[in-house]
Amino acid sequence: MVIGVFGPIIFEVSDNLIRTFDEFTRTNNERWETHDIDGAKPKSEYVGPGLDKISFTIDFTLSLDVNPIEEMDRVVRMSRNGEVHSLVIGNKRFGMNKFKLISVSGAYEQFDKNGVLWSSSTQVELEEYV
Template sequence: MALIGSFGDIVFEVSLNRVRTFDDFTRSASSRWAKHDRQQQKAISEFLGPELDEISFTMRFDVSHGVNPKGEMDRVLEMCRSGQAETLIVGDTPLGMDQWIVKSCKQGWQRFDGLGRLLVGDLNVTLEEYMRR
C-alpha cells in the first residue's frame, strides 16, 4: 500500500484493494491590506498580515476501486457541515501553520447501478486554513 497522506481520519492511499487519492491539488495564499484615504492624495496602503490559505483538490470514488462513493463523499460533507478542523498531511509533511476546515465540497454523481446505488462519484473539496490563535 502507498500512503499518500491524510486529512483527519481520511487516508489518501493506493493499494491493490483500494484507491482513495486526489487530483488537481492547488494551494493559494494571499495577504490582507487596508487602504487609508487621504484628502487630494493617493491612499496609503497598510499591510495587515497574511490571509488564510486555501487548498483545493478533486477526489474520484469508484466502487470498483474498493470504496463506497456515497459514503466517502458524505463523510467529507459531514466534516463541512460540522466545522470539524483536522490536520492535513501530504507525504509525511503537515501543511499549514495549524489545521484545516472543509470550506466547501461539491459532489458529482456520475454512474449508478440498476438499484440506484452510486457507483462512481467526484468530489471537489476546498479547505481553508484554521488558526486557533
C-alpha cells in the same frame, strides 16, 4: 501505500483500494487596508498574512473498492461538524496550522442500470484554522 491524511480520510493506493486526490492547489492571500487621502491616491497598508486555502478533488469509484455515497457523506459530515484537522501529504504536514472544511461539492457522475452510484467526484476546499 498511504499518500496522505486529512483527519479520518486516508488517501491511499493498494491492491484492494484506491482513494486519491487530484487538482491540488494552495492559495495564500495577504491582508491589505486601503486608506483614502483627500486629493491624492489612496495609501495601502500591509496588515498581515491571510489564511491559506487548499482545494482538491477526490474521486470515489465503486470498482476501486470505495463506496462513493458513503465517502461523500463522510466528507459532508466532517464539514457540518466543524471538524479541524492537520493535512499531511507524504510525510510532510502542510502549513503551520490545522485546516477546516469550508466547502464541499459533489458530482454524482456514473450510475448503473439499477441506480447504483459507481463514481463521484468531490471538490473540497480547506481554509487554515488559527
